Amino acid sequence: MEIFLATISAINDETRVKILRFIDKNGEVCVCDIEKSFEMIQSRISRHLKILKDAGFLRVERRGRWAYYSIRSPLDKFRQNILEEISYLDIKLPILDKGCKNE
Amino acid sequence: MEIFLATISAINDETRVKILRFIDKNGEVCVCDIEKSFEMIQSRISRHLKILKDAGFLRVERRGRWAYYSIRSPLDKFRQNILEEISYLDIKLPILDKGCKNE
DNA sequence: ATTATATATCAAGATATATTGATATATAAG
DNA sequence: CTTATATATCAATATATCTTGATATATAAT
Numbered sequence: 001m002e003i004f005l006a007t008i009s010a011i012n013d014e015t016r017v018k019i020l021r022f023i024d025k026n027g028e029v030c031v032c033d034i035e036k037s038f039e040m041i042q043s044r045i046s047r048h049l050k051i052l053k054d055a056g057f058l059r060v061e062r063r064g065r066w067a068y069y070s071i072r073s074p075l076d077k078f079r080q081n082i083l084e085e086i087s088y089l090d091i092k093l094p095i096l097d098k099g100c101k102n103e
Numbered sequence: 104m105e106i107f108l109a110t111i112s113a114i115n116d117e118t119r120v121k122i123l124r125f126i127d128k129n130g131e132v133c134v135c136d137i138e139k140s141f142e143m144i145q146s147r148i149s150r151h152l153k154i155l156k157d158a159g160f161l162r163v164e165r166r167g168r169w170a171y172y173s174i175r176s177p178l179d180k181f182r183q184n185i186l187e188e189i190s191y192l193d194i195k196l197p198i199l200d201k202g203c204k205n206e
Numbered sequence: 207a208t209t210a211t212a213t214a215t216c217a218a219g220a221t222a223t224a225t226t227g228a229t230a231t232a233t234a235a236g
Numbered sequence: 237c238t239t240a241t242a243t244a245t246c247a248a249t250a251t252a253t254c255t256t257g258a259t260a261t262a263t264a265a266t
Contacts, residue, residue, distance in 0.1 A: 001117060001192055012115045013224080014104060031243060044225060046244055065233045065242045081184045089104055101241060102234080116254080134213060147255060149214055168212045168263045204211060205264080 003056075010055030011082060015040075016048050018093060020057055021086050026096050028061075028070040036099025057083075066100065106159075113158030114185060118143075119151050121196060123160055124189050129199050131164075131173040139202025160186075169203065 011017055015038075022037070023029055035045050049069055052058045057079060059072040075083070114120055118141075125140065126132055138148050152172055155161045160182060162175040178186070 001120070001194060004120070004188065004192055005115065005117065008111060008115045009223090012108065012111045014108065015224090017104070017107070032241085035242095041226070042243070043227075043245080047224085050244080062232095062243095067243060078184065078188045081181065085107065085181045089107055091104060112253090118254090135211085138212095144256070145213070146215080146257075149212095150254085153214080165213090165262095170213060 007055050007057075007079065007082075010051050010057060011086070013048070015044075016052055017086055017089070018091060019045070019048055020052055020083070021089070021091055022093055022096075023058065023069055024071055024083055024087065025093065028068045029096065030066040030068050030100060032066075032099035033096060034069075034099075037094040037097040039094075110158045110160075110182065110185075113154050113160060114189070116151070118147075119155055120189055120192070121194060122148070122151055123155055123186070124192070124194055125196055125199075126161065126172055127174055127186055127190065128196065131171045132199065133169040133171050133203060135169075135202035136199060137172075137202075140197040140200045142197075 011020065019034060019038070022034065031042065031045055031049065034040075034049075035042050038045065049058065049060070053060055053069070057072060057075075058069050061068045061070075071083070072079075114123065122137060122141070125137065134145065134148055134152065137143075137152070138145050141148065152161065152163070156163055156172070159179075160175060161172050164171045164173075174186070175182075
C-alpha cells in the first residue's frame with residue numbers, strides 16, 4: 001500500500017505531471033534544463049524530481065556537476081500505463097531550454 | 104488535466120483505496136454497510152464515496168432510503184488498470200457487515 | 207403526525223503537502 | 237586555492253486535504 005500510494009501521490013501534482021511528461025518527451029535532461037525550461041526555482045524542481053525518482057518513475061545519473069534524469073527503464077506495466085495516460089493529456093509543455101552554463 | 108488529477112487524487116488516500124477495493128470485491132453495497140464494516144462515522148464514508156463517484160470510479164443508485172454504490176460500468180481502460188493494480192495490493196479488508204436496520 | 211433510519215453537506219480543527227529562500231556540498235574552471 | 241556552477245536539503249510559511257460533530261433532507265414505519 002505504501003508503494004502504491006507513493007506512486008499515486010507522485011503524480012497527484014500538476015507540476016510533477018508536467019515534468020514527467022517533459023522528460024518522457026525529451027529524454028535525458030539535467031536539473032538546470034528543467035529549471036530554465038519551466039522557469040521555476042531550483043529547489044522546487046529538485047524536490048519534485050526526488051519525489052518522482054523515489055516513486056520509481058525516474059532514474060538519475062550523475063556526470064560531472066550535472067544530474068541527468070530520465071524515465072526509469074524497465075518500467076513496470078502500471079507506471080507505463082500512467083505515462084501513457086499522461087501522454088494523452090492536453091498539456092501545454094515548455095520547449096526544452098538548455099539552462100547549463102558550461103556543459 | 105483536471106479530470107486526470109481528480110482521478111488520481113481520488114485514489115491518493117488509503118481509506119478510499121480500501122473502500123474502492125471493498126466495493127469491487129463485494130459488488131453493490133449501501134453506505135451503512137460500509138459504515139458498519141469499516142467502523143467509521145457516516146459523514147466520513149459519505150464524503151469518500153462522493154469523491155470516488157465524482158472521479159468516475161463509482162455509480163450510485165437510490166432505492167428507498169438507501170444509496171447503493173457499485174463500480175461504474177463501463178469503466179475506461181485507465182481506471183480498469185487502477186482497479187487491477189489495487190486488487191494486487193496486500194490489503195486487510197473488513198468483511199461485509201450489513202449495517203442497515205430494515206432493508 | 208411523529209419517530210427512526212439513511213444519507214449528504216457544512217464548519218472547524220487537525221494533518222499533510224507545496225513553495226520559497228537560505229544553506230550545504232560537490233565538481234570544475236581559472 | 238578561490239570562485240562559479242549544479243544540485244540537494246532544511247526551515248518557515250502557505251495551501252490543500254482529511255476527520256469530526258452538527259445539521260439538513262428524505263424515506264419509511266408506527
